Amino acid sequence: HSNREMWFQDLFPPNMCPINAKTFYGIMFDAGSTGTRIHIYTFVQKSPEILPELEGEIFESVKPGLSAYADQPEKGAESVKRLLDMAVDAVPPHLWKKTPVVLKATAGLRLLSEEKAQALLSEVKEVFEKSPFLVPEDSVSIMDGSYEGILAWITVNFLTGQLSGQNQHTTGTLDLGGASTQITFLPRFEETLKESPRDFLTSFEMFNSTYKLYTHSYLGFGLKAARLATLGALNTEVADGQMFRSSCLPKQLEAEWHFGGVKYRYGGNKEGETGFKPCYLEVLKVVKGKLHQPDEIRGSSFYAFSYYYDRAADTNLIDYEQGGVLEVRDFERKAKEVCDNMERFSSASPFLCMDLTYITALLKEGFGFRDNTLLQLPSGLQSCGHPHRSME
């Protein structure tokens, strides 16, 4: 063995090709309410005393999310298995047993009943057990909402280099998912810490600094869940054939929609009003007085991604690839344009007016942002699907 190393070393000076560099892998699933994503990370540790570096990532996603299989848990697990089979091809066999596989589910499963969520999670765990990978004890679980907000905040502030060095200036994050929405920021004023609900404040250690963050995940306030809430269909027993109507939808629309394993029939207001004004009143019922409004953020610039990004890109408020910066009022202006000219937007999703109006109400009446508050929509955080229109 050693003479092989010697031979190898003659070809490359030791520092150029560290023989003892260790390559290892990690498999992470993000089980979101609208889709399941796999990230297969490759790490290289050049020598035992330095931190491993991320060298590569394979990413793939499937729709719908696990919660769509609420009544067929084994089929839900099957969608995870199809993704996991990719990892079998990507990771060298001799490393399989040392490659941990983890799945964290978010609000899609939080909205399901305990037993349906558990049934899905245990089917997924079985798929993991049958795979050649290392399955840690708590490898399949529902992620706590606070953790979800903090992870996004760390990710964005780390990627934008705001966590290194002394400049402790950080930027708040807004994540609009399908079933929940998160708001996270580092309070600057003592007043905020005093007037915020206890469970909105979480402190943690990182890079030998202590961060006391304000974070909350509002369950049922994700974009898709908010559609149901606006229609009056969230958390209600849906009578068979029941029609849900809204002035946010095209007048002539009659359609049906499946979310969380339930079928909903919905349509426009044939007789009643249609357009931004009546629509805004409807979505206000969903957000008015329901969210905590920390005073210090009214004018602060935040990062916004997931559906904030998707809808801004879909309506050319920002460039799909480059991302961009916009003001809260830009969403309102676009919502008015779409809602008051629905026939012009017939090729888009029938929910476009409702989605943009909800985003406007969520930002202004929900969180209390001003019209001229700046939102940064960073590229790279856009919808993690392929560069397709995410207009479903």
Ligand SMILES: Nc1nc2c(ncn2[C@@H]2O[C@H](COP(=O)(O)OP(=O)(O)O)[C@@H](O)[C@H]2O)c(=O)[nH]1
């Ligand atoms: N860029 C990016 N977009 C994502 C990612 N995860 C989810 N999204 C987008 O966020 C939106 C819905 O979020 P999802 O995670 O399914 O809902 P949640 O379970 O309520 O967080 C969809 O437009 C997704 O494409 C991600 O890792 N990166």
Ligand SMILES: [Ca+2]
């Ligand atoms: Ca998510």
